[in-house]
Amino acid sequence: MGKNINSINGISPALEKIAVNLAGDTTFAIPAKAIFVGTGGTVIGRAPGSSADVTYKNVANGQLLDGYFEIIRSTANGTTAADLVAEF
Numbered sequence: 666m667g668k669n670i671n672s673i674n675g676i677s678p679a680l681e682k683i684a685v686n687l688a689g690d691t692t693f694a695i696p697a698k699a700i701f702v703g704t705g706g707t708v709i710g711r712a713p714g715s716s717a718d719v720t721y722k723n724v725a726n727g728q729l730l731d732g733y734f735e736i737i738r739s740t741a742n743g744t745t746a747a748d749l750v751a752e753f
Contacts, residue, residue: 679752687740687749695753696733703727703748709738 679698685691696713705726711718713735721730724746734751738744 681753682750683753685737685749685751687737687744687747690739690742691737691751693735693751693753696735697737697751697753698731698733699752700730700734700737701728701750701752702730702746703750704746706745706747707743708746708749709743710734711736711738 682701685700700708700710702708702724703726705724705728708721708724708730709718710721710730711734713733715735718736718738720743724730729752737749737751
């Protein structure tokens, strides 16, 4: 039987993508499964159920941060990367 390209080894591609507005902190109703970073820098985010932020420094242009994110912090709160896209 052929493989289901939507779920290979339990990994499925993002079905929805939205630009992250860094003018304010972004809280997702459904956790993002990854964040694409168009222009590199620092990304500050929080995992679902966590009480502490995590800082990703020196993120490269075009890098995909794989993991679940409930919150992405704004530029005023330390995120310096730009052109972020949340993938769901």
